[in-house]
Amino acid sequence: MKSTKHLSKAGMIAALYVILVIIEIPLGQLAYGPIQVRFAEALVLLPLVEVAAIPGVFVGCIISNLILTFTSGFGLIDVIGGSLVTLVSAYLTSKMPNKILGILPPVILNALIVSLWVSSFFPEMSYWVVAAGIGLGELVAVGLFGNVVLYAYSRMKKSGYDKF
Secondary structure, three states, X not given: OHHHHXXXXXXXXXXXXXXXXXXXXHHHXXXXXXXXXXXXXXXXXXXXXOOOHHHHHHHHXXXXXXXXXXXXXXXXXXXXXXXXHHHHHHHHHHOOOOHHHHHHHHHHHHHHXXXXXXXXXXXXXXXXXXXXHHHHHHHHHHHHHHHHHHHHHXXXXXXXXXXX
16 A cells, blocks of 8 residues: 555656646746756655655656657757756755755756756857756755745645645
8 A cells, every 4th residue: 555655646746747847848948958947856855755756756857858858859868867867866865854955966966967968969158057057947946946845745744635
């Protein structure tokens, strides 16, 4: 029974990640460009309080990056690399003792690793400019929106909506 709950939560988190990315597609490169604020990355803070969020954000990111290959042009490197960065970020976040430190893994890893291939698609921008753009966007997504997600999730748990 517990594994069914875990799988259901992970699936819902993955679906929410994909929905948030799809909603962002009309905004252009905001979900994948050299300066990006991927709103779905707010969910990467959930592993602090919900272990099912680790596979949830990973699967959601894989599906989203597959969808984005049609608009971003980054291809397999972003599907595999970007999704693995999200998986490692979510796992490391789950090991952090508080929200402030929980923000660090996704911000640092996305800024330093994702910018490796994103900067190669934007040769007019240096690696460090792209790293700063991705890092600052991740800080907004995880630090600001992630805390909103954590607050909403804790309210849901308190009110009994988390009993499925």
